[in-house]
Amino acid sequence: MSAEPLTAAQEYDRALRRARHHRLPPDYPRPQPSAAWSAENVALLDAYRLWLQSGGASPDCIRHLYLPTAGHVLGLNLKPHPALDLAADVERTADYLRAKQMGASWTHNCLVALDRFRRFLRQERGQVAVNLQPPNLERYHEGLPPWLVAQLTRYQHLRQANWRPARLKQALRHFWSGHSRLWRWLFQHYAIDEPRDIRRQQVFDYLDQRLAAGYAPSSVNQELRNFQAFLQFLQEQEFLIPQGLLRLKGPKQPERLPRFLTDEQVCRLRDDLDQRPAEAGTPGQRRDALLDRAAFYLLWHGGLRVSEVEELRLEDIDLPGRRLVVRGGKGRRDRAIYLTDAAVRAVQEYLAVRGRGPTEHVFLYHNLPASKDLFRNRLKAAGEREGVKVTPHRLRHTYATQLVNAGCRITSLQKLLGHQRLNATMVYARVHDRTVAADYYAAMAVIEKQLYQQLGETAVGADCREWENGGTCHRLLALVAALDVEMVSEKQRELVQEIRRGLLALSGER
Numbered sequence: 001m002s003a004e005p006l007t008a009a010q011e012y013d014r015a016l017r018r019a020r021h022h023r024l025p026p027d028y029p030r031p032q033p034s035a036a037w038s039a040e041n042v043a044l045l046d047a048y049r050l051w052l053q054s055g056g057a058s059p060d061c062i063r064h065l066y067l068p069t070a071g072h073v074l075g076l077n078l079k080p081h082p083a084l085d086l087a088a089d090v091e092r093t094a095d096y097l098r099a100k101q102m103g104a105s106w107t108h109n110c111l112v113a114l115d116r117f118r119r120f121l122r123q124e125r126g127q128v129a130v131n132l133q134p135p136n137l138e139r140y141h142e143g144l145p146p147w148l149v150a151q152l153t154r155y156q157h158l159r160q161a162n163w164r165p166a167r168l169k170q171a172l173r174h175f176w177s178g179h180s181r182l183w184r185w186l187f188q189h190y191a192i193d194e195p196r197d198i199r200r201q202q203v204f205d206y207l208d209q210r211l212a213a214g215y216a217p218s219s220v221n222q223e224l225r226n227f228q229a230f231l232q233f234l235q236e237q238e239f240l241i242p243q244g245l246l247r248l249k250g251p252k253q254p255e256r257l258p259r260f261l262t263d264e265q266v267c268r269l270r271d272d273l274d275q276r277p278a279e280a281g282t283p284g285q286r287r288d289a290l291l292d293r294a295a296f297y298l299l300w301h302g303g304l305r306v307s308e309v310e311e312l313r314l315e316d317i318d319l320p321g322r323r324l325v326v327r328g329g330k331g332r333r334d335r336a337i338y339l340t341d342a343a344v345r346a347v348q349e350y351l352a353v354r355g356r357g358p359t360e361h362v363f364l365y366h367n368l369p370a371s372k373d374l375f376r377n378r379l380k381a382a383g384e385r386e387g388v389k390v391t392p393h394r395l396r397h398t399y400a401t402q403l404v405n406a407g408c409r410i411t412s413l414q415k416l417l418g419h420q421r422l423n424a425t426m427v428y429a430r431v432h433d434r435t436v437a438a439d440y441y442a443a444m445a446v447i448e449k450q451l452y453q454q455l456g457e458t459a460v461g462a463d464c465r466e467w468e469n470g471g472t473c474h475r476l477l478a479l480v481a482a483l484d485v486e487m488v489s490e491k492q493r494e495l496v497q498e499i500r501r502g503l504l505a506l507s508g509e510r
């Protein structure tokens with residue numbers, strides 16, 4: 001039988017005993033038992049245990065790693081937790097853990113647990129750690145003259161107004177990577193002092209070099225669009241820009257249709273994710289399975305982008321009203337999304353085990369806001385289990401395609417998807433529109449009927465003039481008549497006539 005879980009006070013006492021009996025340097029300060037156990041610290045460890053459980057930590061890790069490490073922090077500093085210095089006191093505990101001279105893996109795990117306890121203490125104090133430090137962009141400045149770096153920085157600040165604050169670091173790297181590469185190549189290969197020195201052929205040489213290196217035409221065209229947009233900005237700053245550079249056209253790229261899942265594929269994914277919560281072996285596994293299922297239904301039944309799922313807040317969800325609001329979507333536009341009963345149930349069951357985090361994000365993982373990479377990876381794992389190649393954006397394409405096939409108006413779909421231009425939505429009408437398919441089959445039926453009538457008059461005669469009845473034999477007779485016209489040998493004609501007689505017998509005609 002499994003042992004009964006220890007109380008918070010027992011966990012604390014055990015941490016003190018361990019600390020006293022481990023071999024430490026002679027001059028290292030050793031913790032002493034407190035005169036009276038602080039009830040406040042006991043309550044804190046109980047709250048920490050629940051916080052860890054709600055974040056998906058396993059019972060073994062909680063008992064053998066997280067709580068003992070928290071006990072070291074409280075026992076080594078011998079002060080109530082509100083008085084702890086989260087920098088100096090926690091670092092003192094880290095020094096103590098390193099001084100034990102245990103294995104590298106054990107020390108690393110303890111330091112990770114120490115950082116998690118510090119995050120919990122910050123949350124208890126109402127402090128949310130926000131890393132505002134920008135990424136290091138110096139490597140993107142290499143090879144560029146100072147005037148160009150200054151103008152790109154000004155242009156970045158202008159564009160930055162439409163970026164998501166949560167994705168600022170990623171957006172900064174993407175901006176500088178996409179805008180500096182072509183300029184750096186031009187300065188390396190040609191004598192250029194100002195934008196007016198750039199020639200059309202020089203830009204074409206760069207595009208050819210990128211295509212020869214194996215880059216897709218869509219990627220090359222995006223670099224050209226970035227280049228031309230920045231040139232227009234420079235023109236507004238009174239730089240002289242050759243107008244021919246603004247009219248350059250990139251390589252022609254294929255007009256790709258959105259990739260979507262078939263009904264059978266999406267049902268296999270749904271069945272897999274629906275059954276996993278019931279099959280989970282631990283509370284942590286069940287919580288993760290409920291998170292996966294809730295995110296799946298929002299992507300499939302709501303058509304959200306993965307970044308919108310990542311940024312979704314509790315205040316934006318109205319489950320009784322079966323709707324949610326996407327705030328600051330692509331282009332910084334808000335929109336309303338309607339939820340099916342299945343999506344509402346999936347989100348409700350996840351919220352019941354969501355736990356606490358430092359923010360009001362709907363989706364938490366290990367007590368932190370879940371990242372879009374987490375959604376991608378877990379959805380990919382579900383697809384691998386079922387043999388389905390799936391991404392979050394492919395579920396969005398599936399959502400749009402299924403709505404078109406069900407008769408949803410394109411203008412309504414445009415609002416649901418959050419598209420600024422209708423042309424972006426019209427592509428779904430060309431993917432798998434059953435209305436177009438129905439029109440095609442109806443037209444082909446008319447063509448076949450006309451063909452049959454012509455063949456009936458020349459080869460089949462009155463035996464096959466009941467096409468309107470839709471008999472299978474009549475269709476086959478028409479095909480046999482066509483074969484009879486094209487036969488060249490007598491033996492082939494005899495075989496066709498035998499088939500025709502058999503079909504007439506099957507249809508009850510003479």
